[in-house]
Amino acid sequence: MAPPKSSGRRKAASPENAPSPSSTTAESKRDTATTRRLKKRELDRRAQRLSRERTKSRIASLEKLVEDFQGKETDGQVKALAKSLQSVTKERDAALSLLRNLGFSINHHLSSQNVTSTDPTPASCGAKTENATFDNPTKASMDSLMGSVEPQLPDGANGIMPAQIASPNPLCLLQELDISQSSLSPPDAILSLPDDPIDNTLPDLFPADTIFDPIQPPEADLISPASMPGCGCHPSSQASESLNLWRFANEVLTPSHGLDRDEADFDEEWQDDIPVRAVVDGWPSIEAKLGRLPALWNKLRPIDDVVFHGCGKVERIAMLRLMHDLLLYHSEPSTERRAKIQPWYLERPSQAICHSYAINFFAWPGIRERFVFYQHTYCGNIFWRLFSSSLHMLWPYEFRDTYSLNVETGQFRITDAFKQRIDDINAWTMTEQIFEQWPEFYSDIPAFARLPRSLTFKTSKSPNADAEATPKEGQHAQVKSFSESSEILPLLT
Template sequence: METGSKPRRRDTDERRVEKKRIQDRLAQRATRERTKNRIAFLEQRLQSLEASDKQGEISSLTRIIDDLRNDNHRLRNALVKIRTAVDQTIPAMEDHCDGRNSWKACGCSTNLDCSCRTTSRTTSPTLLEHTGPPMPNNQAQRHDSTPTEASDVSEVVHGNLGLCQPDTVDELNSAETFFDFNPNALLEMFEMGTTSPNAWDPATPSPLDFRLPSSETVKTAPDIDKWHVSNGAFTNALNSVKKRAGPNLELDLHVPFKAAIWGWDNVGPEAQHPVWLALRQVDQRVFGSWKSKAQRIALMYVCQTLMQYRESPTKDNLARVPNFFRPRPSQETIQHPAVIDFLIWPGLRDRLVFEHKKYTATGALSAAFVQNFNFYWPYSDRDIFGHNPVTDRYEVSKVFLEYVYSFKNWTMRPGFFQQFPEMQDDIAMFEEPPNFPGAAWMG
């Protein structure tokens, strides 16, 4: 009996041990599973925290890069203006010491680095060869009242192309003066930022920003007031220049280019001339919505030629006025608002001399005029300047001036004639040119 009970007890103990082992293995497996899950959770949490920190670090670095880029732009602008100021000051000091005349024969101030009589000059090949898109077909035609032809432009503008030119047209070439700017900085400023006058204003004040304090953005006048704003500006300018003691020799022709690059607030004291004060008011309050720098510069340039002639009606100054911009008989015999004299199209000037009250009672004409005005410049704004490889400097492109003096490049878009169909015989309509490779219309 005792012998039989011992094997049963031994079997019971072995079963208990085996059961205990199974339970231990299950417990260990569960523990390992919990540990594994915990490790996976912690690793995932760590990755999430690292990712969040990386995004914050990227944002911080991006802000630092933006701040450095803004400082770089301001410093680049500052260096360009410092160099310009130095180049203008040194000749003035030398002239003062030597007692020489302060003005050159071409009409430019000796404070400026003028190359009006330079005969060996080049621009970019694309500009010299006229490989851009052809003019629209209707732009090759003009009305009988138009007192200009392409040959007239060639006689006036091509003074530096080695052709025989009378001395009286040398004044025109004063517009083709060199800009002694750093080439890269000049072109970057043309393409950098927005078209706002404060395009380069820093987000926060910087001790490195030496520029003149920028005034508040000038608001564009309501359409109903644009005619009167323009007329008042031109009238005041003409009255001011007539009261000046001497002829207008100190008119700085660089001003419209500087205004387009830096904004009017940063041009300098030369912009205080009555002519530029008037054109600034018109540029900002009437044509403030224009995006094309070429269009703004072209209009300011032709307007100042007429103002300079009005102040000093000499043969030389008349030669600089585009033929299509010279007064019509109706303008010389009938009293009319001054702003009419500064409208591009002779036919439109004739019409408004007789009917300006009809068209200016509301702001419809001003609104359509500003919105649809078109100066044809098939290149980018940076092509207003051409690179001279000899001097490694940028000069005002002769091709740009050719486009300015060519009447067929001044048109109105079709929307204007939908409102004023009777003016189709006064103003040429712009038609989009064929889309040639490389053609860029700057409206």
């Protein structure tokens, strides 16, 4: 009989229950990735802890440094240094603004020269200057130097640039800030600022109201560039003279606000009648007829009474009408009003520079440009005395031929012939008195030459008659036609 099988014998391991090599490898990879993440987190926490400790240490060091400064501050040295820093920063900003405006002025001037060399005809020059876009390599280089920052020019109605452009004058900035040449460093030195953490922390550690005195804005002056003490138009000089006419003209003409459309239309409706009535019947007659003076004519009345009182009647009507057209366009710009202004009366490139507003009303472009750069040479009252006594409008007829009267409406009207004469720049002449004082005006203003009264016409024509009547080569055609009396010979007919 066979012995019974032992119940304690262990069964052989089944192949299905044995661990596979692939599962063992996957578990080991997971353990390795987890370990790496834990180590990275630990390193990040240590780095953040060290960074916070360094920041706290830096703050503590700065606070200690400030305490040392405050402890040693007995004579106001830090306050003086802070004020000096503010002054230098202000000069740096002004110099930067100066460079930007100089760059814009240079670009504008170069663009104008480019247009002039392309097409020399005045009509095309005027059109291209207003509407063309210029490609100039110098402009690109200047833009790169100045960071491509240019002042934005205001646009007039219907995309037309206004006649008056108020741009900062770089020369004005230098005079007003009194920046010495030594403080004007190269552009790199001006634009570079120290990057020191202590300097950047000072504004937070020292309250501005305890260190810096408030900066008071400079009083607005209508004369630009500002006049210096001793100049005829400087406010301190008003004690010696009762009134400086140049400052008076700028105070009166400078617009304080715009003109609403209804007021502009009313002003324009009477633009022929008012200058004639003011000269013929006096300014009070206008108020008696209309009840009040229109806004713009209210500005021109003191100019006529004070500045132009020495001019002739023909010249007064011409000046009032010319100035009113420009003043009306500045106050309420439109395409129609701009079309009434002659090309020679529109702004020159130099008038893009900040300048006194009254400069815009001179008839001669050369005089306007001369005043933009050298107005304080001519700002004394002697200029206006000679101006009013020397101004001569070439008008070959009598004064009564400058206007007509509508008997039905009772309104005066400037004749078409006189309007054409006003629109002719060659008709705006000066006598020799003003040229004796300032000979440089010969290149800017047509000269009125009165021939001797003993000179008369001959009945027989001599062989040299044509040569005598024709201006010599190189001689400026000073006048067109005029007839003061039968004894005055016109140079040109």
